[in-house]
Amino acid sequence: MGTVHSQHSYHSEWNKQQQHQSRQKHQVLATLAGAGAGVALWLKYNHQADAATQQSSEDEILEKYGAHRNGLPEYTLDDVSKHSKLEDRVWVSYRHGVYDITDFIAKHPGGEKILLGAGGSVEPFWSLYAVHKSPYVLDLFEEYRIGNLAPDDVGESVRNMDDPYSNEPRRHAALKPSSKKPFNAEPPLILLVDSLITPNELFYVRNHLPVPDIDASTYELEVCDEKSEKEKVLMLKDLKKYPKHTITSTIMCAGNRRSEMTKVKGVKGLSWGQAAIGNAKWSGARLCDVLKDMGIEDGKTDALHVQFEGLDTDPANMPYGASIPIEKALDPHGDVILAYEMNGEPIPRDHGYPVRVIVPGVVGARNVKWLGRIIVSKNESDAHWQQNDYKGFAPNVDWDTVDFKKSPAIQELPVISAICEPLEGESVKVKNGKLKVKGYAWSGGGRKIVRVDVSTDGGKNWQEANVLESDEARHPWAWGWTIWTAEVPVLRGESEAQLCVKAVDSQYNTQPENFENIWNLRGVLANAYHRVNVKLRK
Template sequence: MLSRFFVRRLVDYKNYRCSAVVTRLQHSWQYNTDGSEQEHSQNRTQGKIVAAALGAGAGAALWLTYHRTTNAASPPTAIDKDVLEYGAHRDGLPEYTLDDVAKHDSPDTRVWVAYRHGVYDITDFIKEHPGGDKILLGAGGSVEPFWALYAVHKNPHVLQLFEKYRIGNLAGEDVGASVKNMDDPYGNEPKRHAALKPASKQPFNAEPPLALLADNLITPNELFYVRNHLPVPDVDAKTYELEIFEDTMNKEKILKLNDIKKYPKHSVTATIQCAGNRRSEMIKVKAVKGLSWGQAAIGNAVWSGAKLCDVLKDMGITEETTQALHVQFEGLDTDPTNMPYGSSIQIEKALDPHGDVILAYEMNGEPIPRDHGYPLRVIVPGVVGARNVKWLGRIVLSKEESHAHWQQNDYKGFAPNVDWDTVDFTKSPAIQELPVISAICEPGEGETLKVVNGKIKLRGYAWSGGGRKIVRVDVSADGGKTWQAVDSLESDRTRHPRAWCWTLWQAEIPVHKNQSNIQLCVKAVDSQYNTQPENFENIWNLRGVLANAYHRVNVKIQ
């Protein structure tokens, strides 16, 4: 009998093949600041419509790629007033059932999809598009469940072009059936603190007010930024299981939560940061694709659980015994094709006792909240947040990286000249350790400050990935012409190369008399004397990641 792990690997391969189509499609798009598309031609617009309309498989993955980075947050089944005319019943057209649509799932039988009251034939596009055979995985169905899942904001211009493929009306009894027959994927989301500022609501992504970050070295659970890619799963800890598979040794193990808690408990104070933190500043140079995060997509917490290296050693997996090069993580959050969120790290980090990778079941002394991975999350200190997979369901040790979209076709950096027409995601490695970064938490942009004894006060944070300690933070009150070191640095006592905790800083900086408007700047220096670039023009990239140029805040002096 085939093991569950072998079956899952077959599923992985199918999903990986589908992701290649998603990649080719997404590379033909250009995004403006609010996430809407600017196509180079009508053909590209039509191409996106068709690919997005496809219900399952590659179509669903494509909607995931696009809509998880927009700011749209309409109710799952809502139809905006300005798009009611699209997909409406049209007199004089033939009527088809969903069973009729299902019969048309290949170029030989024509490729149909349904939306609201409409039926659409997209065969002509499929024949011409590279990877069209993979897109067929989603043909012959309704698009509505997937638009519900990814909370599509419906663009009248896009839907007008979609109507060009209209061939008929959907039978009355089938209209909305696929939506009525599915639970609202966002109907059981956790309650969130009112102070969190959403960058998107479905899936939920939000950051706390920036000023709050500098108040405490440990970020309260309720105010920790939230980065979700899919609906939050509701996992029962009593029935929870973690699957671990080493595919070069063919070893497997299944652990319940109580089994994991039997290992020595290890706590680590570690900062987690989204790769897109401060993207809103990079957008000012040129549009990028992604959520418009401010400076607070970062937080610091005490994470507690079992060391991953202890669990693997207990399975007989060590540097001497394994030939694996990567450790893949899969979450229990899934898309409509049952494809989970996934990512991976290098084996050296996972097996190193000083790497402090833990299977965390506590956050700041409490069970991890649902938004942050209950009941188990892998914490990979010093590494980008995308690799700290939440709702951890499976671990695979392999010679290969994770095949998941988020490892292969996202969270990578590129040169400033690379755009969506020329990008090749195979040419860049996945982001792991993040560069040194800092931000001014107070004062905020546009504030009016009172000068006391010729000085103004500043507060903020600084952090560097890879376990590098912050050794100095410099601030400027003249746009970066002159600098001074801050007055105090607050962190924990850990040392390089295990300094996973951020640093909070404070400074009083003199300002010249008769100044009314000034620009404050900050830059940090880590224990390897890395510092931040001066501006975003030099580090701009099409995904808006690794945004660590000087943080600049313009204020008025009273």
């Protein structure tokens, strides 16, 4: 083991090096020690590869990164464990390596999440957030290297740990993953608008952690009121005693269409296309009915928020969490339900079995899956995904200047639309001087889509879509999307066209023209005109 003198000497030199670390290093190292699925950094360098390529990459990682390095002091896991607080400098281990990540933690908004892995191995976290274990991230990680782990301690932190993703549900082959651990995927665009109701098997999947395997017969949901300290435990059979309420509601990830925003300037997050959205019928007990049974009603509580915790947890046993305003939760017309059915069937595991809270008109991140606990509180959820993620910022804000406390958590989403047919770069047939275009449109907050405009010349001229298909719900309870179809004219003799779409909701909100105006470092709220370039053939 290295002496105190060698530690101080090495730290002095190492600290000088840190002053020259680039801004990019601080952004990327948000992944270290499991900075949290909510700040998951899907780097543009991490393109999906086939199985053979992935195995080759994994072999390279094992051979190159975290390997023993000559000339560095040696530390035991006990030494590492003594550095779990900022005042002691934060150390972590990875394979044969020991790393000091103190300077990074002090600057990053996900620092408190990273501290959950402080003083131990990052390997359990990288088993959860495997998407980050890329050569690009690990190259930067190695620059924080301060020593070697004692041979007897190598692998000790994970020796008996099973793969947390070994019991994942089976997924439909049509889903296109943007990450595999945790699993996140969207259906092909050409399938997305074939039906007003999205089939369960083709509904996009957004997981932050491994999917829990829950026995419905022993499932329990805790409900508590912080002020009165009143608590109640409900089993699935208890929820089913309440009047069954069914709504049609669209759920959309805040990062839907992020891949388009990335073309303006790089952002951090999963590289979603246009299909991180789906529309389903959800059935269950109304949240307001459950809370009323506990004496929590409008005018009878001074609580401001309702918090939700899932049964999916990270290595430190911290659950996924989120919250919504109390007004939404208690409003009978807000249609917040504790759903146990999706499209007339028990909710699939990937979508929250056995119970998921459905908060219609609100960003998917608040529709907590595998619901385990409800807390009525004066305070917003303190979960990472509520406080340090799923928030929007001005285009000038970067990772060195961002302050997550200054921005409110995303709740209702803005109006959005996308073209699903034809696809980017497709050769399409022009018939009688027109071509057929089809897609979806949706607006948060229960706002109905009242018009969809389509252009074939990059947005110079527009034509209203011929057909708008939706359910019969009206503003302000129109929770579901609209499938639109348009037959639009193209200029004679043209061989190419840029198709554009913009939607208008029942409050006459419409979409911004470009992504430059709405760019943000997390790539959320990406609702600029959707543009598709196609080739024309007679």
